[in-house]
Amino acid sequence: MQRFFEKLRYGLSGFMAGRYGVDALTLPLVIVSCACTLVSSFGNMGFLRLAGTIILIYALFRMFSRNFDKRRKELYAYSNLSQKMKKKIALYQKIHxxxxxxxxxxxxxCKAWLSVPKGKxxxxxxxxxxxxxFIRKS
Ligand SMILES: [Zn+2]
Known part of the structure; x- marks a missing residue:
């Protein structure tokens, strides 16, 4: 049995050689895919199931891709977007x-956020x- 797993590991590592593999974008894609599939199972939401399947196929495509430059650009765009979202969430938590x-x-x-003491x-x-x-009531 152990020999089988060793063979499997060796074969898998040979298959994945030169391929992009898993990165920080893979897990969110798989989670969104699972969520879409799970939510679609509650009702008659074929579109959501299709979206979940497409997202999962995209995650697998990224893992087995040999085009490292494009995958890195996608990861960079994703990390920029997630950083912006994290900053916005932190700001709204601070405001709250x-x-x-x-x-x-x-x-x-300029759309910058400014704070003033309340009740003045x-x-x-x-x-x-x-x-x-500009003039505002605090
Ligand atoms: Zn300004």
């Missing part, structure tokens, strides 16, 4: 945690990034 003491506004000019009436807010001034 400080909701009793601070009020947050988005600068109408109307304030003239000066953007620290673009120095645009």
């Amino acid at each position: 945690a400080e909701r009793h003491i601070k009020k947050y506004f988005k600068c109408p000019n 009436g109307k304030l003239k807010i000066n953007c620290t990034k673009c120095h645009h001034e």
